[in-house]
Amino acid sequence: MRLVRSVAAFSFCLLLAAWPCSIAAQAPPAGSSVIAQIHATGSRRYTDAQIAATAGLKPGDAVTRERLQQAADRLARLGVFSGVNYRFTSKGDEIVLNFELQDAALVPVMFDNFPWFSDEQLAAAIRQAVPLFDGSAPADGMLLDEMSAALANLLAMHNVPAPVEHRLVAEPWSDGMMVEFRQTGTPLNTGSLAFGDSLAQNSEKLRDRVSDLAGKPFSRFALEVFENEQVRPIYLSSGHLRVKFGEPVLRLAGGPGGPASSEVQVTVPIDPGPGFSIAGISWTGHNALNQTLLSDSVASRAGDPADGMRLVSDWQRVEAAYAHRGYLDAKIDPQPQFDDVNAKVDYRVTIAEGPMYRMGDLVITGLSTDAERALRKVWTLAPGLVFDKTYYDEMLRKLERPSTLIFGDRPIHYTQMGHWLRTDPEKHAVDVLLDFQ
Numbered sequence: 001m002r003l004v005r006s007v008a009a010f011s012f013c014l015l016l017a018a019w020p021c022s023i024a025a026q027a028p029p030a031g032s033s034v035i036a037q038i039h040a041t042g043s044r045r046y047t048d049a050q051i052a053a054t055a056g057l058k059p060g061d062a063v064t065r066e067r068l069q070q071a072a073d074r075l076a077r078l079g080v081f082s083g084v085n086y087r088f089t090s091k092g093d094e095i096v097l098n099f100e101l102q103d104a105a106l107v108p109v110m111f112d113n114f115p116w117f118s119d120e121q122l123a124a125a126i127r128q129a130v131p132l133f134d135g136s137a138p139a140d141g142m143l144l145d146e147m148s149a150a151l152a153n154l155l156a157m158h159n160v161p162a163p164v165e166h167r168l169v170a171e172p173w174s175d176g177m178m179v180e181f182r183q184t185g186t187p188l189n190t191g192s193l194a195f196g197d198s199l200a201q202n203s204e205k206l207r208d209r210v211s212d213l214a215g216k217p218f219s220r221f222a223l224e225v226f227e228n229e230q231v232r233p234i235y236l237s238s239g240h241l242r243v244k245f246g247e248p249v250l251r252l253a254g255g256p257g258g259p260a261s262s263e264v265q266v267t268v269p270i271d272p273g274p275g276f277s278i279a280g281i282s283w284t285g286h287n288a289l290n291q292t293l294l295s296d297s298v299a300s301r302a303g304d305p306a307d308g309m310r311l312v313s314d315w316q317r318v319e320a321a322y323a324h325r326g327y328l329d330a331k332i333d334p335q336p337q338f339d340d341v342n343a344k345v346d347y348r349v350t351i352a353e354g355p356m357y358r359m360g361d362l363v364i365t366g367l368s369t370d371a372e373r374a375l376r377k378v379w380t381l382a383p384g385l386v387f388d389k390t391y392y393d394e395m396l397r398k399l400e401r402p403s404t405l406i407f408g409d410r411p412i413h414y415t416q417m418g419h420w421l422r423t424d425p426e427k428h429a430v431d432v433l434l435d436f437q
Helices: 048-055 065-077 119-129 142-157 204-212 220-237 291-297 308-324 369-378 389-398
Strands: 003-007 010-014 033-041 081-091 094-103 106-111 136-138 164-170 177-183 189-195 249-252 263-268 277-284 331-339 344-352 358-365 417-424 429-436
Touching: 033 048, 048 065, 048 094, 065 081, 065 094, 106 220, 119 142, 136 142, 142 164, 142 177, 204 220, 220 263, 220 308, 277 291, 291 308, 308 331, 308 344, 308 389, 358 369, 389 417
Parallel strands: 003 081, 033 094, 106 177, 189 263, 277 344, 358 429
Antiparallel strands: 003 010, 081 094, 106 136, 164 177, 249 263, 331 344, 417 429
16 A cells, blocks of 8 residues: 655655655655644545544644654554545644545454344444444454454453454355454353244244254354344245344353353344235336246246245246346346335336347367267257357256266266356357366
8 A cells, every 4th residue: 555645845655565656855854743733534434533543643742754654554554544645734843734545445344252242332342442443344454453452352351351353254144245253262152042033933944953053153153144044035935025133132151251161042033024925027128038928937926925035036037038048148136116014015127138149169178089079969059049048057967977868888987077158248159168077
């Protein structure tokens, strides 16, 4: 990261890592100056006071250029800024200091195994020690170490001495990332798992899966994965499309400072929301497939319970219908319009079809000449024909292992097959690459 500072019309570079920079013709005046004011511009998250406190500066401080550099270095290492510049103007022995900042992307945080405290208590402890903490965190940087230290101090104050680690992980409920904090000093197990709604309580499937967590190391992350993969589908299948899971209620036998074998009793609050039915499904953006073909591709009908899992399969079948006709880039965007009063949902589905692709080259590696010739003979998707993803998938299934239907009595031996589609959006062609090993 490159940092620049200036005095009036003169500027010079802060050297960080291996970034190149040029030294200005004239350096700032030697000695120290008193800070009259501190400002910060460019950040939409933090106030002047927060930036000053984090930099370790305040009006009235006597500073040298070395101390200003240290303050800027500290801001740069935190991870919450993608750019840190600073400028100051001099009036006698006083300066007006301005940090010019660019906010970096932040991610959510998860407190994985701190059953002695609520999330709010943990967040409050961090806010007290880390002025820039706002509930989220950078993907990396010194701020994460400071947050870990604040949590470790909180544990020590409550007689639970334990180191705290952090790591960047994928969110269990989305494609996003988050930072997980976990203590590594006190082993804890999940003693029991209960649910705060009758649908989950009465589910035989969930009763069979509770052993996935019970008796295993306690982990909020593992609990979130369980909620997303095991509990949520039960509600979606029943039309509860807006089900919400609350912060788990945790009860720890023995409390803080208890025995190392402490077990955590977990109750998951669940707000199921209404059980919706389908009011209708409408389509826009379609040309290659008409209304009848689209409607025939989905199993859900107006008046049916809004089975969220079946609807996911419906949208996948529509995309497959497009890929069957060469539209490999087709995207389906179903936007639900909820009527909470009548417990109905109307889906307005926008389709971006993209180009229609035709078959390009069939590239085969790893087979003998004779075997390759046999495969090409049964491959009926010729160059120039509309590419059929359904046919391609069927051929892959047949080629999972050597088959006499394709290779006859030839001695063919391979244990795995790599396969790729190489699209050319400009030529609207797609090459098929098969590699046998």
